[in-house]
Amino acid sequence: MKEMLTATRMATVLACPRKHYWRYEVGLHAVTDGMALRFGTAWHATMEGRWQGLAPEDALLAAVKDQTFDEITVATLVGLLGAYYARYADAEVVKELHAEVEFRLPLAGSRTFDAAGKIDGLGVLQDGRLALVEHKTCGTDIASDSDYWLRLRFNQQVYQYVLAARALGWDVQLAIYDVTRKPAIRQKQGETASEFGDRLAADAKERPEFYFARREVPILDQDLAEFEVQRLALSKQILFFRAAARSARRPEHGWPRNCGEMTCKCCEFERFCMANVSVDVGNPPAGFRVGAANPELAGM
Numbered sequence: 134m135k136e137m138l139t140a141t142r143m144a145t146v147l148a149c150p151r152k153h154y155w156r157y158e159v160g161l162h163a164v165t166d167g168m169a170l171r172f173g174t175a176w177h178a179t180m181e182g183r184w185q186g187l188a189p190e191d192a193l194l195a196a197v198k199d200q201t202f203d204e205i206t207v208a209t210l211v212g213l214l215g216a217y218y219a220r221y222a223d224a225e226v227v228k229e230l231h232a233e234v235e236f237r238l239p240l241a242g243s244r245t246f247d248a249a250g251k252i253d254g255l256g257v258l259q260d261g262r263l264a265l266v267e268h269k270t271c272g273t274d275i276a277s278d279s280d281y282w283l284r285l286r287f288n289q290q291v292y293q294y295v296l297a298a299r300a301l302g303w304d305v306q307l308a309i310y311d312v313t314r315k316p317a318i319r320q321k322q323g324e325t326a327s328e329f330g331d332r333l334a335a336d337a338k339e340r341p342e343f344y345f346a347r348r349e350v351p352i353l354d355q356d357l358a359e360f361e362v363q364r365l366a367l368s369k370q371i372l373f374f375r376a377a378a379r380s381a382r383r384p385e386h387g388w389p390r391n392c393g394e395m396t397c398k399c400c401e402f403e404r405f406c407m408a409n410v411s412v413d414v415g416n417p418p419a420g421f422r423v424g425a426a427n428p429e430l431a432g433m
């Protein structure tokens with residue numbers, strides 16, 4: 134069976150080949166995701182509920198029911214969600230949404246990889262057009278003239294999903310980015326989590342453009358064509374590093390480390406990778422386990 138080449142896998146090998154080695158060659162995973170990652174996953178789930186017409190309480194419940202969160206994270210979700218519902222109270226963008234559409238399709242030109250993933254949402258807009266719906270959280274400026282939107286102009290994940298959607302019979306012509314900025318305000322001394330949630334909701338309702346933005350982005354054929362070239366190049370890059378690992382003293386040495394503040398400070402492998410210690414796969418470092426490379430696509 135072929136391996137799966139997901140958008141996250143491509144982004145990982147681009148950011149740091151060594152990180153790709155730990156995650157996708159060894160299958161190393163942190164036993165417990167960090168709170169920031171869990172917040173992003175939970176927010177994503179609330180958005181899925183919101184776009185499918187759930188009330189705020191039900192969208193929140195669906196997002197947190199299978200995970201444990203600390204008080205302040207729940208308060209942050211509640212505060213932001215209340216403001217989000219208020220912000221878009223009259224804006225039903227889609228009349229029909231298909232959420233979490235999994236795909237696994239042959240990757241032309243590769244004998245090793247299939248293109249795979251899970252599309253957040255495929256929507257039929259009120260005017261009948263078909264769109265990819267992407268919910269994103271970020272910690273940077275999302276004003277209409279910010280660089281954030283320029284970076285989204287070439288988004289590998291979106292192109293991977295558009296190509297898959299079209300192969301599945303959906304003639305998607307645009308992407309809708311539904312972006313939420315993570316709060317910059319923090320809990321004050323003596324303030325309860327609930328009071329913080331209320332203060333956050335009030336702040337987000339007072340200046341919604343700071344926290345929330347939506348934009349339609351057309352899908353251009355030339356960008357799709359560029360992405361297909363890049364995707365195949367990255368698939369070959371993985372095979373190149375893998376071959377280098379076979380003749381290296383330690384296999385991870387075949388996968389270059391991209392040590393830098395931007396890459397390492399958010400990397401779950403930083404603790405042992407920065408010390409350049411050897412990892413015994415049969416006895417992973419404390420806090421890690423070895424498992425499937427793509428657990429989110431375990432059924433494929």
Ligand code: SF4
Nearest residue numbers: 149152397400403406
């Ligand atoms: S800690 Fe840095 S060098 Fe090591 S895998 Fe992570 S990003 Fe790469």
